[in-house]
Amino acid sequence: MMKNLKVPIIIVNYKTYSEGTGKKAIMLSRIAEEVSLETGVNISVAPQLADLASVCDAVSIPVFAQHIDPIFPGNSTGHVLLESVKEAGAVGTLINHSERRLKLCDIEIIIARARESGMVSVVCTNNAAVSEAAAALKPDIVSLEPPELIGTGIPVSKSKPEVVTQTVTLVKHVNPCVLTLCGAGITKGEDVAAALKLGTRGVLVASGIVKAKDPRKVLMEFSVAINESL
Amino acid sequence: MMKNLKVPIIIVNYKTYSEGTGKKAIMLSRIAEEVSLETGVNISVAPQLADLASVCDAVSIPVFAQHIDPIFPGNSTGHVLLESVKEAGAVGTLINHSERRLKLCDIEIIIARARESGMVSVVCTNNAAVSEAAAALKPDIVSLEPPELIGTGIPVSKSKPEVVTQTVTLVKHVNPCVLTLCGAGITKGEDVAAALKLGTRGVLVASGIVKAKDPRKVLMEFSVAINESL
């Protein structure tokens, strides 16, 4: 699947922020695309489902769904079908975000469906043990995000480096093909640089970009940090 | 809210059917629009979330979301924000479909949010008692769908007329402003006519249209039945 995605990468999760909804989702995605083109750094965005198709139409950077359900075509009113987000243009999906935790058996189904459909699977996890378990399900990416740091501005890569390192090690041990990202509290270029130094292949970031006064400036700072780390 | 919606009405729920996903969702919506224009009957569609914006762009008939979450702008990754479906062009939302049942307190929040935002709220229910409870929450529409009949081709309006009548009566008693629809097993014009005769203001239909060999023909039959009932 990873032919659809290059690392190191910055994935920007729009959550349900007003600043990342509707027309603002498209504007923000254009900014992300511009920074990516300017710096050569891989930047990807994960808008809300109702904005997915418009964002995919508007930009050429890879776009993720924030969630899909463990379902097949049929009778699942109000659920998110892999085929629908794929046809809308998404290259992959976040899975099990801390704000959308899933059952173990459902995560397995979603990862397997993504694999069969050529979509990138990014499983979010809360600690090293859960990351190891998630890696056993063979997703493309595990993204460690200690929930207690999300939205705090206290970067996981600097405040819990040992958890990041342990996660990178355990994930690699279970399955060397699975990459590790990290997120939570990432607001500065140095947080991104620290994340890469710990062995991750990028960051999953939300408020640090979406709610920034100047998202372009922060994305640029992140991208420079990545380029300097290479 | 009902300025956005006229009755009697046919609401077509696309569920997660392949026949109602992606480009097929747009084609089906165009058919619905054509039949509506030809017959003057109000027809509305409820595509999947990833198709919502494209469908709203493609047609001028009212479009519903299949579900929204009881959330506000902010930290709700993977959930459905009212503001996002409204900006995509939806006039309202299904709530508590039998395949997406919700907590009582969440239904209340969603209805209240819809009301404040000028969106039409259609709460699905499974029997007369639950319909009465739902009506107390002041949605625009209650839609009775006995789950055991969904997808069976056994029409609720003919096999359980007394439940439909009782629902219409209880809903009206709790709140005379709340309209009642019914659904489940509706596949023929006579099922629609029977539904109107029992006091409902239309039908919520899914497989009967979406999985029909010739959706246009069935929609036309439904519309003729409505026009003959007026």
Added chain:
Amino acid sequence: MMKNLKVPIIIVNYKTYSEGTGKKAIMLSRIAEEVSLETGVNISVAPQLADLASVCDAVSIPVFAQHIDPIFPGNSTGHVLLESVKEAGAVGTLINHSERRLKLCDIEIIIARARESGMVSVVCTNNAAVSEAAAALKPDIVSLEPPELIGTGIPVSKSKPEVVTQTVTLVKHVNPCVLTLCGAGITKGEDVAAALKLGTRGVLVASGIVKAKDPRKVLMEFSVAINESL
């Protein structure tokens, strides 16, 4: 069902407090029984499920389950069957507590099952609109508990008297047989007296008793307040 329960009443919810678990649940229930016998005031307790049978064996005051599931005998591993709590000796069950919210259709099933089995149903609600909806499902009791006040020591009966009054009125209007209790922040006799004055038939209380330094003293204060209100 209400032959099993007299009002006005104090229902003490043990939640999962350490102070109300295991042997401590039995000791606390004996205190509740003693105060009830001494003062003649109806006091009921709702211990955890694993303590239900022992508490029912130890005391003669009415005992409630904190929750039951909308299931029937059969394949429901890890769920709570009405028949099991009834055989353990419970006279009724809390339903839809703010810490265990349920789907609308499931609340209806549980209330109906309780009614058929001669068990008292107490549905917890968060505001007047939800209380009205709950009352339409014909439980024995609706218990209003604004979640934002739970555990605060700010009594609902004094800080939100208008919500209590409105709830009492709406519930009575939907179904005159349904009684209203209230809870949240109740820690003093005067809070209980205020609750009765607003038209409720008692209180649902948790930390105010279970985590009190001297639960007997507080229960006695509540009971005196009830006797003085009669």
Added chain:
Amino acid sequence: MMKNLKVPIIIVNYKTYSEGTGKKAIMLSRIAEEVSLETGVNISVAPQLADLASVCDAVSIPVFAQHIDPIFPGNSTGHVLLESVKEAGAVGTLINHSERRLKLCDIEIIIARARESGMVSVVCTNNAAVSEAAAALKPDIVSLEPPELIGTGIPVSKSKPEVVTQTVTLVKHVNPCVLTLCGAGITKGEDVAAALKLGTRGVLVASGIVKAKDPRKVLMEFSVAINESL
């Protein structure tokens, strides 16, 4: 934890069967105890929560809870606290049964809590991949139960031997300390013997015993099969 439990073992899940509720749960547990004493085979039972304390009082064989919640003492009305089932006398708990699937992050919390409290953790799984993930969380036991075979009388150990073998191998590879059981469709001694031959350390069985005409006879047959396999 496994000092509390010897293998090979038969764990009998009472689900919410009428035949395993209340007094019948105690009678069935006495039968299990008698067969265990007679044959020397380890037999354990998992009654419903409301019966847990009475069963623990009545018999000396190890007793399991069917489920506990990922919570700590405090505000969790209607949830199952580890401390409450431990004080009731349980030696461990089933986790993530096919009828009570849990979120990945919650399974991790429950296993960790069980470990700290000296309780045996038995995680149920549906296939080899999920078993491997579960094993990474370091429970004492993983119990494979393909949901499509549960209650069918088609034994997993004979109809899907390759899935059982693969599960045993993957679990051992992730963590050699984690034992594997299997279940689903087990009704005869030969099914149990087949399970042991495939490398499992016992069976998790429900209807095969609880709904048997003569549970003692079937348990005896299972136990003889285990003794002959040693």
